[in-house]
Structures are given as C-alpha cells and as structure tokens.
Amino acid sequence: MEAFHLLTRGGATFNKKRFENDVQLFNKSKKPTAGSRTSQDSELPAELDFFKYAQAGPSKRKADPKKGPTAKRQKTEASDSEEEDVEQAAPLMGGHRVTVKGKDVPEVAETFKSLQSRYDLSSLLLSNLEKSGYHQPTGIQAHGIPILLEDRDLVAISPTGTGKTLSYLLPIMSSLSAPASSSKQDTGKGVRALVLAPTRELSHQIHNECLKLAQGRKWKIVLFSKATAGNLNDENVRDKVGESI
Numbered sequence: 207m208e209a210f211h212l213l214t215r216g217g218a219t220f221n222k223k224r225f226e227n228d229v230q231l232f233n234k235s236k237k238p239t240a241g242s243r244t245s246q247d248s249e250l251p252a253e254l255d256f257f258k259y260a261q262a263g264p265s266k267r268k269a270d271p272k273k274g275p276t277a278k279r280q281k282t283e284a285s286d287s288e289e290e291d292v293e294q295a296a297p298l299m300g301g302h303r304v305t306v307k308g309k310d311v312p313e314v315a316e317t318f319k320s321l322q323s324r325y326d327l328s329s330l331l332l333s334n335l336e337k338s339g340y341h342q343p344t345g346i347q348a349h350g351i352p353i354l355l356e357d358r359d360l361v362a363i364s365p366t367g368t369g370k371t372l373s374y375l376l377p378i379m380s381s382l383s384a385p386a387s388s389s390k391q392d393t394g395k396g397v398r399a400l401v402l403a404p405t406r407e408l409s410h411q412i413h414n415e416c417l418k419l420a421q422g423r424k425w426k427i428v429l430f431s432k433a434t435a436g437n438l439n440d441e442n443v444r445d446k447v448g449e450s451i
C-alpha cells in the first residue's frame with residue numbers, strides 16, 4: 207500500500223544511476239508501434255493492467271455501429287479456465303468503459319427505476335436518489351449495484367469521482383430494508399452494517415452519501431474515527447448504532 211501510494215502520489219525520488227540495471231530493463235522494450243503493446247504489457251495479468259485502455263489503439267475504442275453508440279464490451283468468465291467475451295449494452299454517464307469479469311454476471315441496470323421492479327428497491331430510496339440529483343447510474347453503479355443486490359461478491363476498481371460509494375451503499379440500505387427500530391422482524395440489536403474507509407475525509411464523504419439515502423427514516427448512521435472506534439466495544443453504544451462508518 208505504501209509503495210503504491212508513493213508511486214501514484216509522486217514525491218519519491220529515484221536514483222537512476224544507482225539502479226542503472228533496473229533502468230535498462232525498462233529502456234530495452236521501448237519501441238512501441240502505433241496500436242501495439244509491448245511484450246511486458248502482454249505478460250501483465252489483465253486485472254493489474256490499469257492502463258490498458260489508455261494504450262489501446264483507436265480501433266479498439268470503436269463501438270460496433272450495429273449495436274449503437276452505447277454498446278460496450280464486457281468480459282465474462284465462462285468457466286474457471288475459459289473466458290468468453292460477451293457484448294452487453296453498457297451505460298452511460300460520461301460514456302464510462304466498463305469491463306466485467308465473472309460467472310453469470312447480472313444484467314446492467316440502465317436506470318435506477320429498473321432496480322425497483324427487478325430487486326424491489328424501495329420507493330423511498332428511489333425518491334432519495336432523485337432528491338440527491340442522481341437521475342441515472344454511472345457505469346460502476348449500473349454494473350455494480352445489480353451484482354450486490356443479488357448478494358454476489360464484488361471487487362471493483364473505478365476512477366475517483368465515478369460514484370463507487372453509492373454502488374455499495376444503495377445495496378446495503380436496500381438489504382437492511384428499514385431502520386432496526388421500526389422493523390417488524392426481530393433484527394436484533396447492534397451494528398447491522400459496517401463500512402471501513404482508510405481516511406477521515408473518505409469516511410466523511412461516505413457518511414454524507416449515507417445520510418442522503420437515509421432521508422425520511424430514522425436510520426442511526428454513525429461515523430467513528432480511530433479515536434472513537436473503541437466505543438463500539440461498549441454494548442450500550444453498540445445497541446444504539448445501526449450502521450457505522
């Protein structure tokens with residue numbers, strides 16, 4: 207994590223003389239032709255090739271005209287060893303390119319409204335989305351929300367500001383259904399959902415998104431910091447909390 211931080215945020219110095227041999231490794235293969243990838247690139251596992259789209263030639267970006275301007279390519283794993291490419295209409299906001307890998311991937315949700323008929327998303331959540339100015343799902347939301355609403359596991363990577371937060375908060379709120387205090391079923395006491403975030407700023411952002419979705423119901427959404435997280439050890443505090451970040 208530390209190394210990744212250094213590489214992505216800058217601020218690190220690199221002594222090219224001291225690591226001359228390593229520098230040679232990178233210089234050797236620097237003869238890319240237009241649209242081609244280097245041999246090192248091709249050895250990189252697809253999951254780790256974060257820049258594959260940036261390096262892709264123009265022909266790769268072209269949508270199939272027969273499938274309309276929003277047609278995108280998705281990868282679905284047909285079996286453990288074999289992969290199968292499938293074409294699926296993909297959104298949407300900002301024309302995000304989305305690659306999905308997995309077995310039996312749920313259908314994309316092109317609108318929030320479609321989640322109501324497919325997954326019984328509550329009218330309150332729908333209207334809170336509207337109130338918050340969320341009229342159409344972003345790429346990560348259109349693909350991620352159905353996956354989580356079907357109780358599947360999801361690992362997602364998406365650039366900052368693309369709406370990842372809502373992608374998991376909406377399914378969480380939907381599956382909790384109602385605040386514990388107003389639920390007819392015996393949901394028990396204590397924390398029902400926990401979101402862990404690496405920084406205070408991110409925790410605040412997530413908390414704010416949570417509050418937007420919670421409008422109109424008495425959800426108990428609590429933001430804990432490093433200093434206050436220990437309070438959760440106290441049963442009395444735990445019982446008063448519904449969702450914590």
Ligand SMILES: Nc1ncnc2c1ncn2[C@@H]1O[C@H](COP(=O)(O)OP(=O)(O)OP(=O)(O)O)[C@@H](O)[C@H]1O
Nearest residue numbers: 339340341342343344365366367368369370371372
């Ligand atoms: N469907 C949507 N329509 C309009 N605005 C949206 C939508 N989804 C999220 N937003 C807004 O876009 C902004 C960025 O969203 P969010 O913080 O969830 O992105 P993120 O991918 O989680 O970013 P980060 O990587 O920084 O955590 C927020 O202000 C959020 O309210």
